[in-house]
Amino acid sequence: MNGLISSAPSQSAIRLTVSGFLLMLVQSTLLLMSPALGAGAGVLIWALTPLASCAFIAALIGIPDPPEQHWRHRHGR
Known part of the structure; x- marks a missing residue:
């Protein structure tokens, strides 16, 4: 996964960032109320x-993509 610092960030990095900011927003709202x-x-x-914080840091750095392995093999074909 490409992090937010790269020239083409991946979709999961953007989702991690948005979810991290939403969690911080919920926390701030609870404090204000x-x-x-x-x-x-x-x-x-x-x-x-x-x-x-972990979601935002993981989005900035980028989580490595899993290796492309065919976990489902067709037997007999």
């Missing part, structure tokens, strides 16, 4: 932040 940060909201924020 809560008058005081409770323990449950803190756990949710700490769970979403590393996930969103």
